[in-house]
Amino acid sequence: MAMLARRLDYLRGNLKLLFLCPCLVLLTGAVAWAIMASMLAEENAALRAATERDAVILSRQYARELERTVSHLDQIALGFKYQWERACDAAALAPQVSTGVYPPDERLYILLVDRDGRVLHATLDKADAVDLSGRDYFKAHKAGGTQGLLISGPLRGRVTGRDAMVFSRRVNAADGGFAGLVLVSVESGYLAPLLDGRALRPGDFLLACSAAGVIHAQQADGQAAGAGRASSPPAGGCAPDAAGAAGEPPHFLARSSAGGYPLTAVAGLSAASAMAPWMAMQARFAQVKLGVAALLALLGVAGMAITARLLWRRLQAEEVKNTYRMAVDAAREGFYMVRPVHDAAGAIVDFEVADCNQRGASYYGLDRGQLLGRRFGSFAYPGAYVQEVIRLFAGAMETGYHEDEFQAPDSSPLQPRWLHRRLMRSQDGLAVTLRDISDLKAQEQMLSRLANEDQLTGLPNRNWLAGYLPDALAAARAGGERLGLLLVDLDNFKDINDALGLAVGDALLQSVAQRLRERLPAGHCLARLGGDEFAVVMPAAGCREQAAQATAAMLEALDAPIELADGSRHAVRASIGGSMFPEDGGSADTLQRHADIALYEAKARARGSFLFFHAEFSERLLLRLEREQALRAAIARDEFVLHYQPRVDAMTGELRSMEALVRWQHPQRGVVPPLEFIETAERTGMIVALGELVIMKACAQIAAWQAQDLRLVPVSINVSPRQFSEKSLGPMFAEQIALHRIDASLVEVEVTESGIMADTDEIAANLALLEQLGIRLLVDDFGTGYASLSQLQRLRLDGLKVDRSFTTALARGREGEVFYRAIVSMAHALGMSVVAEGVETAAELQVLQKLGCDEIQGYLVSRPVPADEVAALMERRYLFPHKAAA
Missing domain, CATH: 3.30.70.270 (Reverse transcriptase/Diguanylate cyclase domain)
Structure with missing residues (x-):
């Protein structure tokens, strides 16, 4: 009711105009015609400028998104490339590819390809059988044609059957040669822009283009139109837009480069959608023209009607203006209209605030009325900063547009610290918007701090x-x-x-x-x-x-x-x-x-x-890695054989047991002694796999000798501390004994003191199972570790093999004999036999016989011999040289 009363008051205050209209009807018609034509022209220009600007902004936004997306894909490829080259082995990267270090995405696949084009590891099922050696990007990397990120596609995936872009990096071997590729393959939808589908109107589209053509198309319905060649993109794609029937292009196009990558973001805004308001206005003005013609025909009465209509429109315009002012004043952005101030030569020397909203005035701590008419030079900017601002605004007057983010100096009258600024030329001045982004910058700084x-x-x-x-x-x-x-x-x-x-x-x-x-x-x-x-x-x-x-x-x-x-x-x-x-x-x-x-x-x-x-450090490391790789390959190919060294009774020389000693049968170097590879096996953990090979070979050899009806003696097998801590050791012996159908009494286990020192569940379980099977357990190299008397008593071991250093000490005097006698006495008191290792002379044998040592082992009896020479030792049975036996 209040609005209706205001409208009636307005009409009553302008009744006199109704009587002037019959006299001025013709002049008014001409003026109205000119005004309508001018309005149509201005609206057309404004809509075109706004649409072109929106296309530029949209293409830049999409270009930045493309740059971030491709940069992310490049970082994935660089991470795998770095780790591959550092580890010199793509197998080390398999856990990262298969266990999901990188977040899974059904549109993104990571593939590690060897130098022959075979897929080593991939996040894509069934990709292992794919051969990529025929792909152009593979050939380019292998030929050394590119050293950076290579973008290829779109290509039809051989597993998925869908088009995808391929981002690849070459992996170099240690000598600089070609070792393979890291591929990050994404389907077209992965390059989709991060915007609401409502940001595009009917007929609008966004394209991502490479040199080969369109790689992604986003249409107004928010659906990805997929990838294609440049000959068939939607709405013209990356090619220049064709003109419409009336000479107007069907789309407003803008292109932006995606940073340092060979990709282009193309935004196409439909001219039909963009110019729809203008077309509607043109249609309305066509109706007005008919009305004007009728008014001219009706003269006075029509003139009065036209006057009344104009008054009504003026009222509506006033209401729209007031509504716009209320909306602008309530906006979240500061809005300003500024006009340049020129000197006598016509150069811009300052800018003056012609209009602003209340938000904009509050940024300066002022009311709107206090800010209007103020010049930039009147603000207390520090130093030459005001001149920099004037130069920036003057540049926007020339180019028509400027957008940036800036931090206000401490002495600036602006209260927000960080602001987003946009300048757009409007006739003879600039339209300026400022948005407070201080909270956003604070959040960015916090995220940067957390990340770094x-x-x-x-x-x-x-x-x-x-x-x-x-x-x-x-x-x-x-x-x-x-x-x-x-x-x-x-x-x-x-x-x-x-x-x-x-x-x-x-x-x-x-x-x-x-x-x-x-x-x-x-x-x-x-x-x-x-x-x-x-x-x-x-x-x-x-x-x-x-x-x-x-x-x-x-x-x-x-x-x-x-x-x-x-x-x-x-x-x-x-x-x-x-x-x-x-x-x-x-x-x-x-x-x-x-x-x-x-x-x-x-x-x-x-x-x-x-x-x-120093360079030699790298060489030694490479040599160590080569040794480890060679040993790993040797275990996989089973390049190991067993030699056997007899253990005999110290008094009679009768054969009591054979110790199985592993040798590496290297294809180029021949027989490699254990001193050259056991330490590497222990350090890398390969001793477990190697130990399993020794157990299987020893049990199989016992079964072979058994089939020959030889007079068998037990075979002792060395087990490392690492093996003894594995749950599978006891079951492994039980399995092999059952598999080869041999008696457990024909198997002995030798373990160093450190192998039984730890009081763990695994060691206890292995000892219990070996005892249950009937396998004898001997402590190897006794005297070099830290086993205590209580441990030996608790574990109920069968024998001690005294380290060869104590045997050698026998020849150096009485002190060596005293120490050896103590070991023999202790072992016999615990019910264990004593084996002397490293016996090489008859003098050492005689002392050991005097001390009551049970068995001996060493070069005096025999060196380790291959399996095919053991039968002669078993048949011979008594192995002492005659002089030593005497």
Whole structure:
């Protein structure tokens, strides 16, 4: 009712105009015609400009999304490439591919391809049988045509049958040759823009294009139209838009490049949808033209009607204006209309606020009325900042558009600290919008801190180092300076965690981080890479001696025990490996790899030490890796044979047992003695698989001798401490004895003292099962370990094999005899037999006979012999040389 009353009052106040209309009807018609034509032209231009701007914004937005998506895919490929090249073995990456280190996505597949085009590992089922050697991207990488990320496609997947884009990186072998490829394959939908389908109107589309054509198309209904060649994209695709029937292009197109990648985002906004308001206005004005013609015909009466209609429209326009003002004042963005101020020469020297909303005024801490008419120069901007703002606004006047984000200086009158700014030319001025993004920036900074800071120690983390080190190298290269990288690894820190718990370990890590940080010179950067490993970047390192001084200070910082809050004191030592730019590498990856090799060498030599990288470290590491790979392959191919060394009665020389000794039958080197590979097998854990081979071969050989009706004696098999801690050892003996149908009394087990020292469930279970089977158990190399008398009594062992060092000591005097007599007496008191190892002379035999030793083994009796020579020893039975027997 109030609105109706206002409208009636408005009409009554303008009744006099109704009587003037008959006289001015013709002039009014002409003016109205001109006004309508002008309005149509202005609306057409405004709609076109706005649509072109929206197309540019949309293409840029999609280009940024494409860049982030491809960058993410590139990071996945780089991660696998780095780890493959570092490990020199794609098998080490299988857990990451198969166990889901990277989040699963049915549209994304990761494939590791060897140098022959065969798929080694993949997140895609049934991909292992695929041969990719015929693919162009494979040929290009193998030929060395590209060293970076190669984008291929769209290609039809051989497993999925669907089109997909392929992002690939070459993997180099240690010698720089071609080792294979890391492929990240995504289907077209993975490149879809992250926007609501309602952002596109009917007829609008978004395209992602490569040099080969359209790789993804997004239409107004939000559906991905898939990929295709440039000849058949939707609505013209990446090709120039064709003109419509009236000379108007059917789409407004904008193209933006996706950063450093050869991809283009194309936004096409339908001209029909964009110009629909103008077409509607044109239709309405057509009706008005008919009305004007009728008004001219009706003269006075029609003139009065037209006047009344104009008054009514003016009222509506006033209401729309008031509504717009209310909406603008309530908007979340600050809105300003500014106009330039020119000097006498016509140059822009300042800008003046012509209009603004209340939100915009509040950004300056003012009311709207206080801000109107103010010039930029009147604000207390710091230094030359106001001139920079004027130059930026003047540039927007020339280009027509500017958009950025900026941080307001501390002395700026603007109250928000971070703002998004958009400038658009409007006739002879600029339309300016400001949006407060301070909260968003604070959130970004918090996320950046979380991503780059170690939560336990507060130090930068591995992610930070990955971003910082390349920049630091670039700065050192540009300045002609050296740079050092240190990797610090705490020695035996896992023992502290296992023994004292993670809480104590975390407290120690915090204290270690604090000590290292305090001892580092200014400018050096300390980061925690994870676990008990730290990294130090030393810009402007000077020479190795200066870097070594900083390293010595860090090691010295850890000399004193660390006292925790609970009063406990703990000693922590560290090993450090270092590399220097430029002599040890020119890239971050190379420096880190060489520092890691130096750290590995330092820990191998002596814990708590420091070494800089040297080329021979890498060579030794490669040699060690080659040995491990060769041993692993030898176990897989079963290149091992058993030799047998007899054990005889010390008094009569009668054959009592045969010890099975493993030999590596190398295809090129011939027989390799165990001293060259047992340590590697123990260190890598391959001793378990090798031990299983020895058990199977020994039991099979006993069965073969049994089939020959030989006079059998037991065969003793050496079992490593690692094997004895495995649950499968006892069942393995039981299985082989049953499989070959041999008596358990023909099998003996030899284990070192350390193998039975630990009181674990696995060792107890294995001992119980071996005893239940009837297998004799002997302690090998007795005297070199730490077995106690109570342990020997508790375990109820069958015999002791005394280490050869004690046998050799017999020839050096009475002290050796006394010690040996004590061992024999102790063993006999516990009901165990004594075997002397390494007997080589008749004099040693005579002393052992005098001391009551039960059995002997050594070169005096026989060297280890192949299996085919054992039958002669079994038939001979008494193996003493005649002089020794006497």
